[in-house]
Amino acid sequence: MSGNKIWSKEEVFDREQFRAVQLERLKKTVKRVYEKVPHYKEKFQEVGIEPGDINTLEDIQKLPFTVKTDFRDNYPFGLFASEKKDIVRFHASSGTTGKPTVVGYTRKDMETWSELIARIVTMAGVTEEDTAQISFGYGLFTGAFGLHHGLERVGASVIPMSSGNTKKQIMIMKDFGTTALISTPSYALHMAEIAKEMGIDPKNDLGLKWGLFGGEGSTEAMRNELNERWGIFSTENYGMSELMGPGVAGECKALKGMHINEDHFIPEIIDPNTGKVLGEGEVGELVITTVSKEALPIIRYRTKDITSLHYEKCDCGRTTVRMSKIQGRSDDMxxxxxxxxxxxxxxxxxxxxxxxxxxxxxxxxxxxxxxxxxxxxxxxxxxxxxxxxxxxxxxxxxxxxxxxxxxxxxxxxxxxxxxxxxxxxxxxxxxxxxxxx
Structure with missing residues (x-):
């Protein structure tokens, strides 16, 4: 497929290479959390597991799940595997239902984060020729800062607009020649409405080419609406603060699911009711284990997102596993x-x-x-x-x-x-x- 530049050689590993990297990193991560995080040591001991028991990738199924409440129970830094002096950045969820979920990054984690975002924005079509307007809110939310560093890494010009002040957003978009919009899909629709009110046709009067949307679920019908209103090619990207922020997965131009950066994240699909691991193509709850994070390694995190995994090689040339569009959340159902x-x-x-x-x-x-x-x-x-x-x-x-x-x-x-x-x-x-x- 033409125009599908690939950022990292790891995106085209064969399956055995992925499995070898994952197993090596999984072993190190399990050992790290056992030694550094009392919560995990206790959880492992409850189920009778020690780091030496992890010898194959399939052994991951012996490990206990991590859930959202574990973050709240260990607020603020109880799940961290690095000392506070080694943390260079904190982020947190909004905490609308109680204490926020706090996450941290070492300098190496920040390097990894920008590298994974670089992969995702590249597969979506963004290059050093683009001017990217970030209309996510800057602050404790991971979305804006995460995408910011990755976009700079590929050489794109970044406009850190944040959200709100929509008329000014449109003015800047027009005057600066924005070619890529980064926001939630619902805010992008709102921006298109405001542009029309200002007498600006988003499709013909602006130079947007790409829409990189995330932060909330959306449907194919929503994508079509966004493409039609803005005259863009839009892709979806996936992440959550507990796992890193954005950077876990993203769509390429083939639009056949979101490529998971599986040299850094091990995905599983489980039956949300029984916890049983399901096979390729089966629909269930996405579970993710981080295998390269220093500050906050997370074992088998239950995302609550309902999807399926597909391992065949993509038309774009990437061999990373793809997750299908999220059907909903088990807690939103x-x-x-x-x-x-x-x-x-x-x-x-x-x-x-x-x-x-x-x-x-x-x-x-x-x-x-x-x-x-x-x-x-x-x-x-x-x-x-x-x-x-x-x-x-x-x-x-x-x-x-x-x-x-x-x-x-x-x-x-x-x-x-x-x-x-x-x-x-x-x-x-x-x-x-x-x-x-």
Whole structure:
């Protein structure tokens, strides 16, 4: 596939080379956490495991899982394997549900991080010829700083805009000749709306070529919407602060899943209910073990993300394993009257329906003893607001589509254009109003 420059030789290792590197690094990581992190030593002893018991890659399945609450229980630095004097950078999650998840990086970790981002932005099409505008929020969030260093590493010019001040974003984009936009998909949609309001056609009046989106899940329909509005080629990248931040995986131009940097991360897919490891192509929860991090090595982290793994060589020439588009999160999954519903299923329906915009909100509530769902979605054309018959027809059309996909009935509430909240970071799509939620 032309134009698919490959940044690192490790991206085209054969399977045996990957396995050899992974096993060597896994052994070192297990030994390091056993000796340096009391939490892991205790966990290993509980299941009767010592570092010497890890002799094959398959032995990883003997190791205990790490979960989000382990970070909170060991707040702030209890999971660190390096001394504080060796940490050159701290980041943390937003901590909206309690104490933040704190992560740290040694100088070597920072080098690794920028190297992995360089791989991901290169596979997405960015080169030293590009000007990249980062519209993630700078701060404790890992996204902006992580991508910043990797983009500089490939030689791109970086505009560290941060999020917000959207009209200024558009002005800078136009005046500086931005060619790559880095943001959440929902904020990119909002920016396109504001550009239109300013009399600027995002597709024809700006020079954007690439969209590198992350920070929240999105569907193929959302990608198509972004490509159409901006006139770009957009890719998705994947990471989370507990594992490093962005840099775990990203899409190439073939768009056949996200390539995992598996010389640094060992991925597994498990049944989220039983913890049993599943085979290639089977759908389940992604589990990641970091095998090159110094400050914060993490063993078998349960990401809660639902996906599958595919090992055949990609059209782009890379041999790294690919994870399919995330179907949802096991903790985002709504259980309505015994039926499993992912918000991404609803988004796919809405974005493939004419007459409505890409902004929506899902409300879940009880009516008597029954779970009910209401989907608020914006109209594109406010002239429909005055036509009850047209509104009713469109509402019924969406309702029927949702019933087909979800297997349950839902109420559809069509609202005026630009009446739902916009988000500069992760979009809050679901409001669960059931008691105890």
């Amino acid at each position: 709504l259980i309505l009257g015994g039926v499993n519903v992912f918000p991404s299923q609803i988004e796919e329906v809405l974005l493939n329906t004419e007459g409505i915009g890409p902004h929506y909100q899902i409300k879940v509530f009880k009516k008597g003893y029954l779970d009910k769902i209401q989907v608020d979605v914006e109209l594109i054309d406010d002239s429909l607001v005055d036509s009850f018959s047209k509104l009713e027809s469109l509402s019924q059309k969406i309702r029927n589509k949702l019933r087909t996909v979800l297997g349950i009935d839902s109420k559809v509430n069509l609202v005026e254009p630009r009446s739902l909240a916009r988000f500069e970071g992760k979009a809050k799509r679901v409001i669960d109003m059931r008691e105890g939620k």
